[in-house]
Amino acid sequence: EVQLVESGGGLVQPGGSLRLSCAASGFTFSSYWMSWVRQAPGKGLEWVANIKQDGSEKYYVDSVKGRFTISRDNAKNSLYLQMNSLRAEDTAVYYCARGDDYGDLSPFDYWGQGTLVTVSS
Amino acid sequence: DIQMTQSPSTLSASVGDRVTITCRASQSISSWLAWYQQKPGKAPKLLIYKASSLESGVPSRFSGSGSGTEFTLTISSLQPDDFATYYCQQYNSYPDTFGQGTKVEIK
Numbered sequence: 001e002v003q004l005v006e007s008g009g010g011l012v013q014p015g016g017s018l019r020l021s022c023a024a025s026g027f028t029f030s031s032y033w034m035s036w037v038r039q040a041p042g043k044g045l046e047w048v049a050n051i052k053q054d055g056s057e058k059y060y061v062d063s064v065k066g067r068f069t070i071s072r073d074n075a076k077n078s079l080y081l082q083m084n085s086l087r088a089e090d091t092a093v094y095y096c097a098r099g100d101d102y103g104d105l106s107p108f109d110y111w112g113q114g115t116l117v118t119v120s121s
Numbered sequence: 122d123i124q125m126t127q128s129p130s131t132l133s134a135s136v137g138d139r140v141t142i143t144c145r146a147s148q149s150i151s152s153w154l155a156w157y158q159q160k161p162g163k164a165p166k167l168l169i170y171k172a173s174s175l176e177s178g179v180p181s182r183f184s185g186s187g188s189g190t191e192f193t194l195t196i197s198s199l200q201p202d203d204f205a206t207y208y209c210q211q212y213n214s215y216p217d218t219f220g221q222g223t224k225v226e227i228k
Contacts (some may be wrong), residue, residue, distance in 0.1 A: 047217035095165075107210065
């Protein structure tokens with residue numbers, strides 16, 4: 001059974017940093033593109049970033065470029081999102097989502113349960 | 122960025138009704154469109170990909186159609202488990218973008 005389990009969310013002050021993790025199981029993690037998608041409270045879905053199977057390609061939505069870094073450790077079946085210079089508008093539930101095993105742009109067939117990040121003083 | 126616009130934003134319907142949700146893209150996305158269902162406090166669930174392909178395990182009452190800039194999600198006979206919010210997503214070009222959502226409520 002495919003499972004994605006996020007952790008690392010919490011309350012952080014504006015300008016602060018947080019590192020999210022996503023533990024994957026039930027599939028060959030190293031074969032898939034992986035993404036982070038977020039959802040602000042009561043709002044819609046926003047794709048944040050994705051990363052290629054070997055970590056050699058990474059893409060970001062403009063609003064997080066230069067502040068967030070996506071990475072992965074295939075030996076640990078884990079996906080990460082390092083978030084720096086956090087702003088109030090980054091407050092959201094962050095989901096880890098599985099993409100394709102061949103192309104970068106794809107639907108997301110499995111999602112984690114999400115981890116809440118709250119940026120507030 | 123490609124803008125995705127869903128209509129209506131809210132839909133009131135009864136069990137057994139046929140329901141149609143529309144998603145329009147600001148430019149052509151071929152058939153690179155997915156539909157998701159989300160219930161409160163839960164992660165989205167993939168229903169349809171490539172505009173009309175049914176994800177494994179999804180009931181056949183869900184169907185998708187369209188190409189280019191106009192797409193529809195149809196639920197042929199609404200069931201109690203279908204009351205939720207539905208989102209479309211384009212994956213034709215970066216950044217992936219989602220519609221604002223359509224909430225299907227009980228009439």
